[in-house]
Amino acid sequence: MRRSFAFKCTLLTVAWVLLAIGALQIPPYQLWxxxxxxxxxPVALAATGAWLVYWVLRRWTVALLPLAVLVLTWPHVQRGVALHLLSPAPANGPAVRVLSANVRIFNVYRHLRDENYTTSKALIKWVAEQPADLVCLQEFYNEPQPxxxxxxxxxxxxxxxxxxxxxxxxxxxxxxxxxxxxGLAIFSRYPIVHxxxxxxxxxxxxxxxxxDVRLPQGDTxxxxxxxxxxxSMAEQDIVDSYSSKAGLKAKGLGLLRRFKRGLVARARxxxxxxxxxxQCRYPILFCADLNDLPYSYTYDQLADKLQNAQATAGNGVGATYNGRLPFVRIDNQFAGPQWxxxxxxxxxxxxxxxHFPTSATYRLLPASKQ
Incomplete structure (x- = not known):
């Protein structure tokens, strides 16, 4: 009886995984x-892992079901927690180093700046001195003249x-x-041709x-x-909403409305x-502050075409939000299949x-391997 109940729960968890993966394909402007x-x-995948352990200890033949689900959905597992113990053997093509960062207008506003612009100077200096060939900055700020x-x-x-x-x-x-x-900014050590x-x-x-930049080897x-x-949600409002019932009642509905508007806008x-x-005929590299999680329609649409750098070569959660909300990765780098x-x-x-900056190294594959 107990095994029958456990098996039914395992089947329900598998169905949950499939339903959640299908839901990622639905644009929020159609069904938010x-x-x-x-x-x-991620919760469904974690539950599948728990059932795998349970059935390995109870009946290994049934364990093949959650094992198969985890194997088939491994790219989705890697979105949340990446594991790469060994680095791949470098390809023969040219290497490109990329840095991406949401620099929060270099803390120029009075409520962000500190004495003598210490953090502003430090951030600009750090970005400038990085060895990256391509630098992508969001929430960029520049004063052309002193x-x-x-x-x-x-x-x-x-x-x-x-x-x-x-x-x-x-x-x-x-x-x-x-x-x-x-606004936004791109800096390139290579000539920008378009x-x-x-x-x-x-x-x-x-x-x-x-x-569009031209590499020294001639590739564009x-x-x-x-x-x-x-x-459009203040961090403190989110913390208050899950800290107490009173906070949830006071903040919850407003947060839900704003969250919905953001979902719909990002999907479009x-x-x-x-x-x-x-429409692009060149190998693509993509940096962004997506303002969305790895388990979202936004991320899923990009992951269908491109490989995510954290999921492909990173380790751990790869959280990029520097605040009180843990394990949040909203800043990403992606690369086309040619890399x-x-x-x-x-x-x-x-x-x-x-936001924490991110950096990655990409190597353009020979045409025969693309």
Whole structure:
């Protein structure tokens, strides 16, 4: 009787896994509650692992069922917790080092800055001195000319670009009264032969940009940089909502509305990105602050076409959010099938923004292996 009940629970868990994977394929603008089913996938996978252990100890033949499910869904397991003990043998193609970071406008606002712009200077200096060939920055900020208040602190295009022999491309979404620029930026040690922006609509400043760069070996590749719709939820509100019943009652409904709006907006934005990428004839590298989790429609649409650097070559959870919410990975790097992902790292030692920078090394595969 007990075994029969356990077997039924195992079957229900398998069904849960399949349902959650299917839910990831549903655009939130068609059926937004499906997003919550998709987000339950890591719990379903963990339960499948627990049933595997249970049946190995009880009846190994039944253990083949949860084992088969985990094997078949291993790419989904790797989205949440990656495990790569051995590095792949490097391919023969050219290597490209990429750095991506949401730099939170280099803490220029008064409520973010500290005395003498210490963290601002440290973050700009760290980014500038990294050995990356391609640098993608979200929430970028630049002051083209020195100002009376800030001096030369925020001349970030010059310091990260020109001073480091990188070609700058800044996509400006807003320019204030002193001429300071807000937006996205790509810096490349290789010549930029073509560039452009991808708007997500007139009602949002979120957008994407791309640059086609020519490698020394003659290959042309495309690098995308994007910042998708924010979750628009304050960290403290989220903490309050799950800390007590009173907090859930006071904050829950408002958080749900904002979460829904973000889900729908990001789904439309990633669809726009996918359509653009589908027209690209070059090997793709993609950096972004997705503002969405690995178990989401947004991530799933990208993972269907591209390989995620953390899932392919990283280890552990790879959390990129620098705050009170644990295990949150919303910053990602992706690469097309023409690339081998050699390594991926989250720079948790750089605490100057609310996002940790990420870096990776990619090697372009020979045409015969693409």
């Amino acid at each position: 509650p499906a997003a919550f089913v998709g987000m339950s996938l 100002t009376r208040e800030n001096g030369r602190v925020f001349q970030s295009v010059q310091r990260i670009g020109e001073d480091q022999q990188r070609h700058p491309f800044v996509s400006v979404t807003l320019q204030n009264g002193i001429g300071a620029q807000f 560039r452009g922006t991808i708007p997500f609509g007139r009602l949002t400043q979120n957008h994407a940009m791309f640059a 590749i495309r690098i995308y940089n994007a910042h998708l719709q924010s979750m 934005q990633v669809d726009t990105l996918r359509r653009h990428m589908d 081998q992902v050699e390594n991926f790292r989250v720079h948790e030692e750089i605490p100057y923004s609310d």
